[in-house]
Amino acid sequence: MKSTYSVAELYEKKPIGEFVTLSGWVRTFRSNRFISLNDGSTVSNFQCVLDYEKFDDTLLKKINTGTCLTLKGKIAESPGKGQPIEMLVESVEILGESDPEKYPLQPKKHSLEFLREIAHLRPRTSTFGAVFRVRHHLAYAIHDFFNRNGFFYIHSPIITASDAEGAGELFNVSTLDKKNIPLTEGGEVDFSKDFFGKEANLTVSGQLEAELLAMGLGKVYTFGPTFRAENSNTTRHLAEFWMIEPEMAFYQLSDNMELAEEFLKYIISYALEKASEDLRFLDQRLADEEKSKPTDQRSMPLLEKLHFVLENPFARITYTDAIDILLNSSYHRKKKFQFPVEWGIDLQSEHERYLVEKHFKTPVIITDYPAAIKAFYMRLNEDEKTVRAMDILVPGIGEIVGGSQREERYDVLLQKIKQFGISEHSLWWYLDTRKFGTCPHSGFGLGFERLVQFVTGMSNIRDVIPFPRTPGNCEF
């Protein structure tokens, strides 16, 4: 018979009368009698009761917030109101002491900004425990969804020599001696002397490589780290983040949209099922936070929002229709938009927010953007002005998915590459797939941390990844 349990297992099995072993970290120690213990298996703490007259004072003094303990004792029904069962402690082993004068976490509410500075300890708080457990379930759900639907998980390279999308600043990967950098005759850095014999960077996207695999394996996806050296200081950007990029042969844009919607709904319903206790906690946390805001600025309660997304179809409109809606809006007539609206502009945050939060009040898929504001690889429409792009916008976060049908026609793609000023030579392998057995295909990218933000209701992206990397911040 097993006698070592996690807190989650104790609450599930309620082994009343059984002598068990339990390990965890002390949240509070009340009345010299009640230890509130958490082991990370669930957001709930477990009450362990000890008779202080039976234990040494020097031992009791070591039971403080943060102390790590192994307790042995019998499980009994709890006469108190806060919990169904509790442990009547018979032995206490101190695994790790915690000096209460110096331990920064207290049994009280801390600001997220303060906890960010002690990111090595914040996994011991209720909020971050819940966030990281939900993050796990979401990651697992993503693999589960693709596996059930016939996708193959592929590993695209982390180090690449191509700035695939031509977008954003790159992190350089080099083993050159920084104090003695070899130069060419023209005074440029001589990357032929570098480790790879050419300039190399951390990947900004696995998409181009995923396309190569899709045109052999059919349906594939990547799920890996991505790096952008942008000087972005916002609540929704990281220098290192995780991205999911499915890529499907023989998928048109409409198939792509259907997949993306089904995918998001599957993941959310999986999280609601597997992490219901954590999501209830996060729902309450958000509600408490929203109390300090004026009524008209409050967002929808977390659980209500998630159910709403599950139960309603995403709105689908073209970019051209979106511009019309914006032009006909009362916001536009009253000149509430800071940026002008006209066909051809890149939609600003305020425009996206109006469409999602005011007009449709549901996630929105916008398609067929002007070719000039989208990447070179997106398939050109018959009007030769727009491309088969799709962005999914959600309330609070904005863009969570960006995807497209890919340009499969060799001549059109080559012309676009030249137009965008990209060296065709560096993409010879990408062009080859259009030369040999090309086919219509589509895919999209989902920012994992933005998904975690959406599901947990955390407003800053730095609070949904254990150790965030942002400009000027690489601690831990």
Added chain:
RNA sequence: UCCUCCUUAGCUCAGUUGGUUAGAGCACCUGACUGUUAAUCAGGGGGUCCCAGGUUCAAGCCCUGGAGGGGGAGCCA
């Protein structure tokens, strides 16, 4: 990178028109109490007022520069 707000005890924050020894709640320490739920009650310790310079008889408060953080924007996922 731009705009804006902030920086006072371990944490969250107050500090009036520039004026004596800089305050509160929580945390911590000591004691009392002991079936509590962020326990309660009494007492105590704890400060480079972000840094540097300036104005003034006098600066936490005013001025200049810098650093760090929050929110918004851009770039994007």
